Amino acid sequence: MGHIFLISIHVPLLRKKSAFESIETNGGWYLDVAVMAPIYAKKNLVPLLISGDKAFQAHALLEKLPMDVKIIEGPVGKASTIKMVRSIMVKGLEALTAECALAAVEADVLDEVFNSLSAEHPHFDIIKHSIYNFERSISHGKRRAEELKEVSKMLEDLRLANHMSKATAVWQSNIGSLGKTNSNSEIKENFVSFAKQLSSELRDRKE
Numbered sequence: 001m002g003h004i005f006l007i008s009i010h011v012p013l014l015r016k017k018s019a020f021e022s023i024e025t026n027g028g029w030y031l032d033v034a035v036m037a038p039i040y041a042k043k044n045l046v047p048l049l050i051s052g053d054k055a056f057q058a059h060a061l062l063e064k065l066p067m068d069v070k071i072i073e074g075p076v077g078k079a080s081t082i083k084m085v086r087s088i089m090v091k092g093l094e095a096l097t098a099e100c101a102l103a104a105v106e107a108d109v110l111d112e113v114f115n116s117l118s119a120e121h122p123h124f125d126i127i128k129h130s131i132y133n134f135e136r137s138i139s140h141g142k143r144r145a146e147e148l149k150e151v152s153k154m155l156e157d158l159r160l161a162n163h164m165s166k167a168t169a170v171w172q173s174n175i176g177s178l179g180k181t182n183s184n185s186e187i188k189e190n191f192v193s194f195a196k197q198l199s200s201e202l203r204d205r206k207e
Contacts, residue, residue: 017076050062051075052075087151094144095137097126097134143176175202
């Protein structure tokens with residue numbers, strides 16, 4: 001049986017195909033893997049997407065560990081492409097929420113803006129998502145920024161605009177680089193003072 005290489009790094013499809021050809025030519029197995037949720041909560045049962053020629057063989061082994069694995073039929077790169085395209089929305093919403101919330105606090109219109117958003121989008125809890133998204137960017141912003149840089153390269157390969165991904169990478173990097181450790185509960189209890197402090201620390205940063 002060949003060796004199975006579990007590759008979950010977010011890199012553009014063309015580079016994955018190149019790595020696949022090199023490893024397979026030398027007798028290895030290349031398995032494209034995308035981790036689809038935070039690991040700390042579900043640990044070994046975090047949902048995974050896998051693709052590639054050896055996906056079905058790998059699936060039988062990984063299920064026995066046990067792991068939560070879903071096969072995405074298709075070539076190497078398809079699983080991670082799903083994750084990377086999804087990240088345009090997920091990480092982009094984090095950056096968009098941060099920009100909106102910080103502006104609302106600085107302009108002293110937080111209640112009016114959030115009440116308006118809640119009225120127009122009753123199923124979207126803007127304050128809850130703001131708190132959660134801030135914590136995500138604080139804890140993982142630097143890693144998210146690197147992922148979005150690779151997403152931008154993927155979009156270039158697809159000959160598509162990547163303005164949103166580039167801007168998201170800047171936001172994520174700046175917030176993640178501050179070294180803050182605020183929890184969800186801490187942000188919730190002092191949302192306005194937290195936002196003001198964050199704005200102050202971000203104000204003089206260079207992109």
